[in-house]
Amino acid sequence: MRPRIVLLVVVLALIVGSAGAANAARERLPVGTDVDYQLGGPRAAPAHVGIVVRDRRAHPAAGRYNICYVNGFQTQPDERAFWKRHPRLLLRRGGQPVVDGAWNETLLDLRSPAKRTALSVIVGRWTQRCADDGFDAVEFDNLDSFTRSQGLLGRGQAVAYARLLVRAAHRAGLAAGQKNLVGFDGRTVGYDFAVAEECGRYRECGGYVAHYGRRVLAIEYRRRDFQHTCAVWGSNLAVVLRDRNLSPTGVRRWC
CATH class of the missing domain: 1.20.5 (Single alpha-helices involved in coiled-coils or other helix-helix interfaces)
Incomplete structure (x- = not known):
């Protein structure tokens, strides 16, 4: 040659x-075990819980499969100072930030390849930190933020950005979890599992199971929805009932 x-x-x-x-x-995300969703603060998990989800600034739980929570598509309310240094990466209409009012989170601006790349570098650093801290996987929240963008963002832009985030997770050696946008087959961009909040309440669990099988984590916040999810999906999925604040001392039940 x-x-x-x-x-x-x-x-x-x-x-x-x-x-x-x-x-x-x-x-890969384990099956046949329970999950604890601890975004509001760490707490000890009982022996039957094999999967623990914690915020990216928390430490993983020893001896469990740990998932790192990263808000990949919107800002966290306590990160305003950070995002003030990156004002052009926040979505705006008429000069005002576009906010998800339910959680007081500003949407990230995914409208151009350059902005998606810049955002993926920032979130990629957080993702690498998750790996360095010992997490096994990452969930990127708010894939469906475009539905709250006042028509400024499209599904294709969200999916293109998701692909960048998943690649960053895999480069770091982490599995990547789809969060929101039921019906979308996240495997097409490399997602490995799904985290489904209130899929029982909105009868959406089957939409995630269709793509991920048993690798779906179901989080419910109302007891009657939890009971429904347990009755229909409890034999196949990890299901947990939590309080909406996900506080360290709050409600926590399993099927």
Whole structure:
């Protein structure tokens, strides 16, 4: 072979090998165990809980499969100072931020490839920190933020950005979880599992199961919805009842 061809083959082999190593390091979400959803603050998990979800600034739980929560598509209310340094990456209409009023979170601006790339670099750093801290997976919240964008964002832009986030997770050796947008097959961009809040309340669990099988985590906030989800899906999915504030001392029940 010519030297340039040899060099190209070597480079390609290294790329493929690196991708293979990352995939090998990524552990799949376990099934047949319970989940605890601890975004409001860490607490001890009972022995039957094999999966724990915590905020990216918390430490993972020893001996469990740990999922790192990252708000990938909207801002966190306590991160205003950070986002003031990146004003052009926030979605605006008439100069005013577009806010998800239910959670007081400003939407990120996904309208251009350049902005999506810049945002993926920021969120990618958080994702790498999750991996460095010992988490096994990451869930990127608010894939459906475009539905609250006052018509400024489209589904295609959200999906294109999601693809960047999933790639960052896989490069870090983490499995990636789809959060929201029932009916969308997140496997097409590489998602490995789904986190479904109130899928029992809105009769959406089946929409996630259709794509992820048993690798769906069901979080309910009302007792009657929890009872329904347990009755229909409890034998196949990890289902937990939590209080809406997800407080360390709040409600916590399993099927």
